[in-house]
Amino acid sequence: MKNALENRIEEFQDRVIANRNMAERTKDIPGWGMDADPENDPTYPMKHSNGADHQRLDYEKAPQQPIDIEIFHSIERPSVTRVFGTSTPPSGLSGAIRRHAYKYSEATAAHWMTLILADRIDVIQGKLNDFKEGIIPNPWIERGWKAEWKYNRPAFIRNAAITALLITGGILLLKSKKRSKHFLQ
Amino acid sequence: MLAMNFRGPFQVRADRNRPEPEIKHPFDAIVRVTRSLVCGSDLHLYHGMVPDTRVGMTFGHEFTGVVEAVGSGVKKLKVGDHVLVPFNIACGSCPHCKQELYGNCHESNPEATAAGGFFGYAHIAGGYDGGQAEYVRVPYADVSPTKIPEGMDIENAVLLTDVVPTGYQAAEQGGIQKGDTVVVFGAGPVGLMAARFAWFFGAGRVIVIDHLDYRLEFARKFAFAEAYNFKEMNDPVVFVKKTTDYFGADVCIDAVGCDATGSTLQNITGKALLLQAGNATALHWAINSLKKGGILSIIGVYGPPWNLAPIGSLMNKGITVRTNQASVKRLLPKLIDHIMSGRINPKEIITHRLPLEEVPDAYRMFSKKLDNMIKPVLIPPRANMA
Numbered sequence: 001m002k003n004a005l006e007n008r009i010e011e012f013q014d015r016v017i018a019n020r021n022m023a024e025r026t027k028d029i030p031g032w033g034m035d036a037d038p039e040n041d042p043t044y045p046m047k048h049s050n051g052a053d054h055q056r057l058d059y060e061k062a063p064q065q066p067i068d069i070e071i072f073h074s075i076e077r078p079s080v081t082r083v084f085g086t087s088t089p090p091s092g093l094s095g096a097i098r099r100h101a102y103k104y105s106e107a108t109a110a111h112w113m114t115l116i117l118a119d120r121i122d123v124i125q126g127k128l129n130d131f132k133e134g135i136i137p138n139p140w141i142e143r144g145w146k147a148e149w150k151y152n153r154p155a156f157i158r159n160a161a162i163t164a165l166l167i168t169g170g171i172l173l174l175k176s177k178k179r180s181k182h183f184l185q
Numbered sequence: 186m187l188a189m190n191f192r193g194p195f196q197v198r199a200d201r202n203r204p205e206p207e208i209k210h211p212f213d214a215i216v217r218v219t220r221s222l223v224c225g226s227d228l229h230l231y232h233g234m235v236p237d238t239r240v241g242m243t244f245g246h247e248f249t250g251v252v253e254a255v256g257s258g259v260k261k262l263k264v265g266d267h268v269l270v271p272f273n274i275a276c277g278s279c280p281h282c283k284q285e286l287y288g289n290c291h292e293s294n295p296e297a298t299a300a301g302g303f304f305g306y307a308h309i310a311g312g313y314d315g316g317q318a319e320y321v322r323v324p325y326a327d328v329s330p331t332k333i334p335e336g337m338d339i340e341n342a343v344l345l346t347d348v349v350p351t352g353y354q355a356a357e358q359g360g361i362q363k364g365d366t367v368v369v370f371g372a373g374p375v376g377l378m379a380a381r382f383a384w385f386f387g388a389g390r391v392i393v394i395d396h397l398d399y400r401l402e403f404a405r406k407f408a409f410a411e412a413y414n415f416k417e418m419n420d421p422v423v424f425v426k427k428t429t430d431y432f433g434a435d436v437c438i439d440a441v442g443c444d445a446t447g448s449t450l451q452n453i454t455g456k457a458l459l460l461q462a463g464n465a466t467a468l469h470w471a472i473n474s475l476k477k478g479g480i481l482s483i484i485g486v487y488g489p490p491w492n493l494a495p496i497g498s499l500m501n502k503g504i505t506v507r508t509n510q511a512s513v514k515r516l517l518p519k520l521i522d523h524i525m526s527g528r529i530n531p532k533e534i535i536t537h538r539l540p541l542e543e544v545p546d547a548y549r550m551f552s553k554k555l556d557n558m559i560k561p562v563l564i565p566p567r568a569n570m571a
Contacts, residue, residue, distance in 0.1 A: 009428055
């Protein structure tokens, strides 16, 4: 880009601007400098070290939340934590894939990529469950197309037209292939 | 009850048939949500980029609410208290919590040791349902939830659950010295806060880089920053070098994370092929834009398993990397004081207020940056119930 911003700015202005800011602007910026800490360079102790690390896992723990659903735990820790979320326990094929993923550590692609695969299968399971419960997913609402229509109409129409064109093209292509196959026979 | 229900990437439902949460542990509380936010990091879930995000989950880690019930072991919190609930779920007694690393609790997330427990953030953060709902189960209720100070606007209170402390910690991690030039990549809510707070640490220049003009304009007003559009640049790294006298920035803050844009290679490998956890362009630019011996503060969220980043440059330039999930409870006293003293009014970043029923629109608009959205608030139907 010929007219790029970096080609248009004046050089060697950094300290000029910083000094001008500090001389003129900072008085108008509420709170300027009030939390400055010269010792925060670079290892300001955001961790207030008190030796607790050396207790390792030998600390006072809360009571254990009853484990009444299937909860996976990372193999990098000995057991389930004292509390845990109970949202969406593993189920069906995606659950079986997740079960397999949790056999591997958090340092492995086998763990994370398998979980991603399970997530994608879970989406299909979700759709099947919706149908089973008599719920028909409404993309107009659930994908936010209503908002897209309201605030981004030209792009929305363009994308819808391109999608429709591609689908129609695909169908026609398939049909013509079928016809030519039939003709050859 | 009504709650957000994740149905797969780019598809969420406002579901009226979600079961109400129950007390599962003596230290639990049940909170009736009064305000809930959609976070930029929720978009990583929405875009299907975070592993173990299960269909049927309710997102939302930024919320305030009224305590409706408490478990037998809860001593401090009382029914009727109006609280802000930090996004970190923290036990208060593990070594990390004892050392104020509340974002790294060891007793709230069984599924991953690489993260603490967070509300509504998939099973890599403990599998808790989140606050984009009418009611939420809040574990370890006596540790992090904090009564909203009298006189504090509820919108400022809800922003204190994540955005404000996260932006503050981004600046704090930068180890900013008086007069430093600080470059913030990303003018989203966290980047705006980071830029604004950089001045609190004595910055001499604050530069914000993004590609959305309406956000850059807001950064100039809200964060008093110089703001530039990288679409107007051939190479943002050359721009930063040139504007810092060919020296490099003292501090760079990556406030973008894995949903960046600006590099075709990163887009293909990170978003299309999923060969890395999203697009790490901001991280790449930040490392390269720093001076030798500079400090990199990473606050943008990256998912597992890995990202393309120039580690060799980190080593050769002697860059110090400082990063963590915000430790909200540690920062609350200071930030409450900054707000109550009028030094900052975070709610200025809220651009949209939507009923919880419109949660699919909120996600779509936030994801596509429609109607100049910066930060949406969701208001559940029972928010104002006496």
